Amino acid sequence: MADAVAAGARHAELRARYAAxxxxxxAVGADGAxxxxxxxxxxxxxxxxxxxxxxxxxLKEDVRRLVDKWKAAQPxxxxxxxxQFSGERPMVRADHIGASTFVEKGWSRxxxxxxxxxEASLKxxxxxxxxxxxxxxxxxxxxxxxxxxxxxxxxxxxxxMRQPANALARINVGYICLKxxxxxxxxxxxxKAIRLDNDRKATLYAHFYLGLVYLEREMFEDAQTFxxxxxxxxxNLIEAYYELGRAxxxxxxxxxxxxxxxxxxxxxxxxxxxxxxxxxxxxxxxGGEPPRAA
Numbered sequence: 001m002a003d004a005v006a007a008g009a010r011h012a013e014l015r016a017r018y019a020a021x022x023x024x025x026x027a028v029g030a031d032g033a034x035x036x037x038x039x040x041x042x043x044x045x046x047x048x049x050x051x052x053x054x055x056x057x058x059l060k061e062d063v064r065r066l067v068d069k070w071k072a073a074q075p076x077x078x079x080x081x082x083x084q085f086s087g088e089r090p091m092v093r094a095d096h097i098g099a100s101t102f103v104e105k106g107w108s109r110x111x112x113x114x115x116x117x118x119e120a121s122l123k124x125x126x127x128x129x130x131x132x133x134x135x136x137x138x139x140x141x142x143x144x145x146x147x148x149x150x151x152x153x154x155x156x157x158x159x160x161m162r163q164p165a166n167a168l169a170r171i172n173v174g175y176i177c178l179k180x181x182x183x184x185x186x187x188x189x190x191x192k193a194i195r196l197d198n199d200r201k202a203t204l205y206a207h208f209y210l211g212l213v214y215l216e217r218e219m220f221e222d223a224q225t226f227x228x229x230x231x232x233x234x235x236n237l238i239e240a241y242y243e244l245g246r247a248x249x250x251x252x253x254x255x256x257x258x259x260x261x262x263x264x265x266x267x268x269x270x271x272x273x274x275x276x277x278x279x280x281x282x283x284x285x286x287g288g289e290p291p292r293a294a
Contacts, residue, residue: 010052017045081212081239082145083168083175083205099129106138110145118142133159137169149176167193167202174209178216186213204234211243220251238264238273245280246290258284 021041024034102125109118122139126132140155153176159169170193177186186209193199193206211226227244230237241264249257257280264277280290 014045014049014052017041021045081175081208083172083201099125099132099135102128103132103135103138106135106142110138110142115142115145119146131158131162133162133166137166140169140172144172144176147179149179152176165196165198167196167199167206170196171202171205171209174206178209178213181216183213183217186210200233204230204237207233208237208240208243211240211247215243215247215250218250220247223247224251235267238268238271238277240264241267242273242276242280245277246292249284249290250292254284257290 021038024038024041102121106118106122106125109115109121119139119142122135122142125135126139129135136155137159140152140159143149143152143155153173156169156173156176159166160173163169170189174186174190174193177183177189190206190210190213193202194210197203207226207230211223211230214220214223214226224244224247227240227247230240231244234240241260245257245260245264248254248260261277261280265274265281268274269278283290
């Protein structure tokens with residue numbers, strides 16, 4: 001609260017300086033000395049604002065690092081299979097109606113984990129610029145990460161109507177269908193993303209989610225094939241090790257499962273899925289069974 005009050009006071013002080021200079025300009029006339037003094041005040045105000053913006057931008061990046069640190073410290077029981085949101089800033093063009101500002105805000109808020117705030121920003125962007133695929137796709141992400149699957153599915157389907165080759169939108173539809181247990185549609189969308197093979201991240205997740213589909217259907221050999229391909233494509237996707245271990249365990253290859261979980265934990269013991277691999281090892285060593293559900 002104190003920081004917010006201080007920030008508000010700084011903003012008010014800068015606004016007051018701006019208003020004072022603006023008032024002086026209205027009355028300055030041809031007085032050369034006065035004009036030179038006002039010019040110096042304008043330059044000083046600009047430099048002050050510019051420095052504060054630079055400081056805030058640096059602080060913003062530090063906050064992003066806090067978010068990454070928080071995500072890495074999540075306990076294993078909150079690990080999620082949802083597609084990892086891309087950290088790449090969207091390419092947006094400035095526009096007179098202001099939609100691009102809300103697209104930027106939506107992207108930033110998703111990357112910071114504020115999915116509810118992102119949803120509000122992106123809905124505003126679509127009010128200003130209806131039927132924009134980029135806004136619809138980001139809105140779908142924000143809703144999907146809140147588990148608002150029906151709303152998210154509608155937005156991703158709108159994107160695919162205009163951009164059938166949008167592989168990321170397609171794997172998100174596949175993920176939602178998996179969560180809703182509509183396995184046939186999930187397989188259709190994920191297989192198409194693999195055939196498109198126009199986005200490395202989409203191809204990686206398409207293999208992973210197909211592995212989950214077949215694991216859910218207890219088709220363990222098929223599940224293992226897709227998880228093994230996932231690890232070959234993305235060795236840092238630690239959840240694939242955990243799920244491959246489950247597929248091997250329930251497929252009868254218990255030694256292979258243990259080996260896989262060990263590899264997953266060794267790959268990243270601080271990752272929530274690495275911690276799940278460690279939990280699985282401890283569980284089976286004590287004579288237990290890994291959970292059948294993810």
